[in-house]
Amino acid sequence: MVEITKAAFQEAGQKVQYIRRPWKRCMHLLRDGKIAGMFGVIHTKEREKIGKYPMQNGEVDPERRLLFVDYPIFYNAAHSAIQWDGQRFSGPAPRIGTPLGYATVKSLKKEHKIIPNTSFLPASGLKLVSEGKLDGYIVEKNVGLSLLSKLGLKDKVVAHQPPFKRHALYLVLSHDFYENNSKEAEKIWSTLAVLRKTVLDSIMKKYMYKIQ
Numbered sequence: 001m002v003e004i005t006k007a008a009f010q011e012a013g014q015k016v017q018y019i020r021r022p023w024k025r026c027m028h029l030l031r032d033g034k035i036a037g038m039f040g041v042i043h044t045k046e047r048e049k050i051g052k053y054p055m056q057n058g059e060v061d062p063e064r065r066l067l068f069v070d071y072p073i074f075y076n077a078a079h080s081a082i083q084w085d086g087q088r089f090s091g092p093a094p095r096i097g098t099p100l101g102y103a104t105v106k107s108l109k110k111e112h113k114i115i116p117n118t119s120f121l122p123a124s125g126l127k128l129v130s131e132g133k134l135d136g137y138i139v140e141k142n143v144g145l146s147l148l149s150k151l152g153l154k155d156k157v158v159a160h161q162p163p164f165k166r167h168a169l170y171l172v173l174s175h176d177f178y179e180n181n182s183k184e185a186e187k188i189w190s191t192l193a194v195l196r197k198t199v200l201d202s203i204m205k206k207y208m209y210k211i212q
Contacts, residue, residue: 001039001066003203005171008191012184022121024101033176039066040140041172042103051172054189064189065168067196070141071104072159079132086162088112094135097125104138104165123147130156138164
């Protein structure tokens, strides 16, 4: 996503600099107009107040998304038996972690009456799963696989099938940036749609090869 968003900004005549911050802090920076944008964001009506999504006829435009991604429950089969059929949990309520600020927090609470543990960033959460201290941890699939590879845990912790959720991810721009650069913003999103269809698969394969 760094590669294709950088290319899209350049196509619109915009220079871009990337910073890394915890998810919740990125949301606050976006809301306050202290960053131009944030990528890898699921659409919710509440988040439209925080930033600007690509829109078409008053609705979010899925054609100008970044990509579709899975959010599986990463679990250790030797320590836990996650019973998830794609719609609901069965058996005892599992102890599940997920990053603070993720849409999965609201989904777990509202749809499944599960209060997730949001105290741990993904690397720490996945390590706790490997140790049997959490039954599962929900994070975007490629992020999880990359971390498991780096931590040497990919033989212990696996992604449950079916995934917990499948979402479209978007580049969300700050309201300030959009108001001051509306033409450029629209071009950025339109360029992302083209890049997603033409080069994203080859870029993803390159990174997945590194993970494997």
